[in-house]
Amino acid sequence: MNSNTYLESSSPHIHQGISTKSIMRDVIIALLPALVASIIVFKIRALIIVVLSVVSCVLGELLWQKTFKQKVTIDDLSAVVTGILLAFSLPPSVPYYIPVIGGIFAIIIVKQIFGGIGKNFLNPALASRAFLMATWPAVMTKWTLDGISTATPLELLNNASPNLPSLWEVFIGYTGGSIGETSALALIIGGIYLLYRNVITWEIPVSYIGSVFLLSFLFCNTGTPFIFALYEIFAGGLLLGAIYMATDYTTSPVTKKGKFIMGIGCGVLTFLFRTIGQTAEGVCYSILIMNLFVPMIERHTIPRTFGEVK
């Protein structure tokens, strides 16, 4: 008689092999081109801000979890992603305490207090950026570095400034703006990588960018509508927001229809902020506002079950 006993557990017994960590690693890889672009434009300062932000996020998570005797999850790399995204949304001229405070705020106040990964209802990087804006408005809107203007092309566009960079410059990235938003091209390359790796799906970025483009085209008030609309999507952090932030798993809907509503909602709000509010901050606040509606959107976009007769 064979009396060996074997492990009993629920099916399935195999796993695809994609983990939270491997997903976050892909996001980091996707952000590398934009990081390189920012270092080219803003030099070593950009790198320092990114490193400070990442270290603060990771240490913040580690300290919180150690203090409250929780399982330490820093090796899932999600805090690294938050750190990079926060740094990317800061002006390059911020003093070095800004990314440190911002990183800690993002991880502790926005993420861990609500239960950690998957439980927060606001995007940590964006919520932290909004907090920094409210607390240190002067340093967060200072667009000069070593005496040179690093104003976002959108502001220049809004003010009809003669210093407006060419569309090509905006696309390639030799212009001002926040650290991570300089090169539209780099952000798009990363976005394609994320789509290819199935880390994100197309619905949110396409409907977000598409609705901003369409509205800007329709309600253009300076120059050629087509060119104006292109400026609107290549600048002002829209690509960074649409590809990397509005698609944040925790704070965006899991349903397909919900993703469209999220994308279009962000697009409409961004457009309103930019035109009526005359502020280049539209992307950040739009996504945060839509974050609040995610549970509601999800409840109203439950897909039709196979075989369901409505």
Add this chain to the structure above:
Amino acid sequence: MNTLTFKNGVHPPYNKELTENKPVTKLLPKEKAVFLMQQHTGAICQPIVKKGDRVLVGQVIADAVASMSAPIHSSISGEVVDIREIPYAEGAHIPAIIIKNDHQYEEYNPIHNLLDYKELSREHIIDIIHKAGIVGMGGAAFPTYIKLNPSNYKKIDSIILNGCECEPYITCDYKLMLNEPIKIVKGLNIILHLFPNAKGYIGIEDNKKEAISAIEKAINDIGASDKIEIKILETKYPQGSEKQLIYAILGREVPIGKLPADIGCIVQNVATSYAIYEAVAYRTPLISRIVTVTGDAIANPQDFWVKLGTPFQDLIDAAGGFIKKPVKIISGGPMMGITMPNTNIPITKATTAILCLTEDAAPIFEEENCIRCGRCVRVCPMNLLPLYLDKFGRRNDIERFEKINGTSCIECGCCAYVCPSYIRIVNSIRKAKRNITANNNIKG
């Protein structure tokens, strides 16, 4: 040719090359055969033999009076040495008849004349299928005679034979299609005889090219091409799930709470069709089947044609035993199979495979927080929201679980297979479904 398919699903590694190109070996049980009294969905059987009796091959040893049941026949000749409960999966104990093999294989009814079913009435054929103990052989084990006897049988327009075998590792249906294509198709002919207005389809995934040609040839050879059509399907899991298969072939959705027969179709596994042919043409009861013995722990993975009741260990030995230490012994495939506590478990009517996996192949992960990545939602073939089913299931919030159609879950495992947080979604869903059934039973 364009391949048909369903929505969502996954592409796990198939690992069929372990057994695919090897011949099927006939295997007889060593010293005993063990017959579980529950081998089908429905009422448990009662032994009708007692300790000390001598039984013969094909003799009924257990039956049930309940309306949903299938008798059990001995697959060997020998003495009933014990009738007792044996440990089974999930902590259950199931009564079993244990028969000592006298290696004579003396038959209860040795006459196997070829009989013409065309002379027989519908009721008679269904009775033969019932008495032969035939149940769905793809895993579900639903008594076949009930499935073939819907009240609206004249309205049934499509009979689908399921030759998908979408579970990784398993090749038993594939082997049967290669070895017995004629009998499979003839079995379908018998089923079609029961449904005057139906057309037959045989659905096979496009990774089984040889099976497709074998079945195609069989259809032509017996001149059935006017009423039987082969349907080539995309190789995707769970293509062989009944609802997904009907959708892929006919474009019809089985409404929630309804049966395939309600939308005019009936699905049978290819092995069941073979068993129907054997029963109706030769009066042979269901006492043997093909079983795939495979997995990275097995020395020489292969398919066996075995007598029902043969203990797993006999098959594992015949496949060269273990070369690595298995952590799990699974009855069935890696996506939906059930783990067994030991290798004394016998082959039943619905055992498709014995899958022995090492920790490398079947890793055990710790669950993490749901990161709301939506992967489970995108792969669910029933278009459910698995992350919420898991959440409500764990909280035992039955009301919300049912509101988002949790009971429609087919437990295919796609969601948990892709979940990056290793959440045991199927486990929580299964528990919730069980609670619902239990509650309903109390309510009456």
